[in-house]
Amino acid sequence: xxxxxxxxxxxxxxxxxxxxxxxxxxxxxxxxxxxxxxxxxxxxxxxxxxxxxxxxxxxxxxxxxxxxxxxxxxxxxxxxxxxxxxxxxxxxxxxxxxxxxxxxxxxxxxxxxxxxxxxxxxxxxxxxxxxxxxxxxxxxxxxxxxxxxxxxxxxxxxxxxxxxxxxxxxxxxxxxxxxxxxxxxxxxxxxxxxxxxxxxxxxxxxxxxxxxxxxxxxxxxxxxxxxxxxxxxxxxxxxxxxxxxxxxxxxxxxxxxxxxxxxxxxxxxxxxxxxxxxxxxxxxxxxxxxxxxxxxxxxxxxxxxxxxxxxxxxxxxxxxxxxxxxxxxxxxxxxxxxxxxxxxxxxxxxxxxxxxxxxxxxxxxxxxxxxxxxxxxxxxxxxx
Numbered sequence: 373x374x375x376x377x378x379x380x381x382x383x384x385x386x387x388x389x390x391x392x393x394x395x396x397x398x399x400x401x402x403x404x405x406x407x408x409x410x411x412x413x414x415x416x417x418x419x420x421x422x423x424x425x426x427x428x429x430x431x432x433x434x435x436x437x438x439x440x441x442x443x444x445x446x447x448x449x450x451x452x453x454x455x456x457x458x459x460x461x462x463x464x465x466x467x468x469x470x471x472x473x474x475x476x477x478x479x480x481x482x483x484x485x486x487x488x489x490x491x492x493x494x495x496x497x498x499x500x501x502x503x504x505x506x507x508x509x510x511x512x513x514x515x516x517x518x519x520x521x522x523x524x525x526x527x528x529x530x531x532x533x534x535x536x537x538x539x540x541x542x543x544x545x546x547x548x549x550x551x552x553x554x555x556x557x558x559x560x561x562x563x564x565x566x567x568x569x570x571x572x573x574x575x576x577x578x579x580x581x582x583x584x585x586x587x588x589x590x591x592x593x594x595x596x597x598x599x600x601x602x603x604x605x606x607x608x609x610x611x612x613x614x615x616x617x618x619x620x621x622x623x624x625x626x627x628x629x630x631x632x633x634x635x636x637x638x639x640x641x642x643x644x645x646x647x648x649x650x651x652x653x654x655x656x657x658x659x660x661x662x663x664x665x666x667x668x669x670x671x672x673x674x675x676x677x678x679x680x681x682x683x684x685x686x687x688x689x690x691x692x693x694x695x696x697x698x699x700x701x702x703x704x705x706x707x708x709x710x711x712x713x714x715x716x717x718x719x720x721x722x723x724x725x726x727x728x729x730x731x732x733x734x735x736x737x738x739x740x741x742x743x744x745x746x747x748x749x750x751x752x753x754x755x756x
Contacts (some may be wrong), residue, residue, distance in 0.1 A: 388577060498530065503729065505755050510535040511568055513730060516692070518685050520645070524660070526679030526686075527731045528693045529568065529710060533672050535608025536567060536753040540585045540625040546575045546748035547583040547590040554586065556746035558722070563713075565754040569741045570676055570710040570730075571664055571702040572749035573600075573629030573650060581628025583749075584586035593619070597628040599698030600666060606714035606756065610668040610697050627749065634667055634698035651683040652703040659683070662708040664733075667695025674679045674753075676701075678708050678730055681742035707748065711738035 406612040432440075498512040509614045512530045517584035539562075542552040558566060573579050580630060582593035593599070595614035602608045611617040612632055630651065633640055648654040654661045662679040676691040683700075690698040701706055710730035719724075725737025740746055 377391075415614045432605065435503065438666055477628055487608040500614075501529070501730075502716070503714045503718070503722075503755075505535040505567065507534060507740075508532075511753070513712075514612075514693075515731070516689065518679070518681055518689075520682075520685070525678045525731065526677055526681055526689050527710075527740070528689060529570075529676040529712075529730055530693065531568065531676070531753055533607050533609075533674055535755075537756050538602045538608035538755065539606070539752045540572070540600075540602055540627055541741075541752060542583075542749050543747040544570065544586050544738075546749050548576070549587075549588070551588065552586060556750075557742045557744050558752065560721055562754065563722040563742075565756075566713055567633075567753050567755060568710065568712045569750055569752045570666075571707055572751060573627055573701050574703075578627045578653070581630065582626065583628065584626040593626055594628060596631060598630055598632045600627040600699065601625070601755070602753070607672075608674060608751075610666060610674070610695075610699055611673065612697070616697060618646050627751075629699055629701065632697055632699055633665065633683065633687040634690050634695050637670075637691065637696045639684065639691055643684045647683050647685045655704045660685075660707040661701045661703060664701040664708045665690055665698055666701055666712070667693070667698025669694040670696050676710055676730075678710055678734070680733075705735040709734055709736035709740055709750075711741065713738065 382718065396639045407723040420598055483747070496514055496516050498514045502511040502515045504510070510532045513527060514530075515525050515527045518524055518526055541553055541554045541556060541557060541558075541644070542549070544550060558569070573581075576583060576591050581597040581599070582630070584593060593613055597613045598610070599613045599617055600608060601617045601623060603622045604624050605622070609617065610632075612635070613626070613628065617623075617626075629642075632741075633643065633651070648657055648658045648659055648661075652663070659682045660680055662680055663686045664676065665682065665686045666674060666676045668674060673694075675690060675695050675698075677689045677693060679685075679689075681689070686700065687698065711727045712730070713727045715722060715726050724737065724739035724742055729737065739751070743749060
């Protein structure tokens with residue numbers, strides 16, 4: 373008697389379920405050579421009802437895995453670069469590193485929070501500008517909103533006089549004369565050391581003060597006059613002539629302009645916010661006009677300020693920046709200019725193309741100091 377055979381399901385259309393496939397059985401290899409059926413399969417290899425057939429996809433080779441990881445890594449780096457470019461400060465356009473101050477330099481800089489109790493994000497923060505000097509930062513910039521000047525912006529530059537050397541450039545109009553060695557334009561040799569340049573003072577007929585440079589006393593120095601003094605070693609300071617600063621063999625240049633607007637660390641008495649002619653004539657007959665000024669801090673650093681503001685604003689900004697003595701420089705939009713330069717290489721030439729205005733709203737550009745026709749005096753701060 374032949375043994376009975378129990379049919380099993382088949383997915384073969386030529387052998388419908390319930391029929392025994394002798395031919396298929398005869399082609400099967402011996403049991404010990406058959407591979408194990410996957411979970412979820414019936415004896416015919418068809419998936420059981422209600423189960424999911426596992427993928428038969430081959431595992432990627434090590435080379436493919438490495439390529440995929442490289443693609444992911446490149447994508448992550450690209451995304452990080454995009455985020456950096458989108459979030460970096462808008463005015464950091466120089467080759468030198470920019471950012472909030474760190475380390476020992478931060479201890480020398482004022483907080484700049486007195487004028488605005490709640491400064492906007494990014495406001496009143498010192499950031500590096502200009503080229504490095506011997507690998508060290510020498511000039512920093514900060515902006516601040518002025519509540520009582522229509523919330524216009526003023527900018528302050530802090531200059532390290534231990535790293536920079538000052539030079540007074542003279543013009544044919546101010547102070548006058550054609551015998552100057554240092555006059556516009558800044559020559560290539562000097563441009564290789566130039567870090568920043570900024571405007572001088574009023575014309576001598578309006579400055580009520582004297583002018584001395586390159587051994588030429590163009591106009592006598594006035595006792596009590598606010599004076600920017602440059603010494604033989606290139607160090608500069610600000611003070612009242614005859615009290616804080618005096619004539620010595622070490623003095624090579626003196627630029628006077630009116631009287632001090634900051635003294636003993638405070639704005640002087642008598643400044644009026646609506647003034648339009650005592651501290652310089654406003655071309656627009658408005659007290660809020662482009663103005664600039666410079667002062668010296670207790671540790672000898674120079675601070676320069678500029679922006680559309682009143683004379684009281686200017687004194688307050690310079691005081692906030694740490695000035696113990698300060699004076700006005702020039703005023704009105706056409707004459708107020710401060711530019712920093714950041715060539716790609718440490719000894720590269722400063723040019724208008726690598727220069728940046730202290731405030732983007734300044735009318736003049738970094739090209740002004742390289743213009744042979746510029747006939748006004750100005751000051752440069754350069755590497756030794």
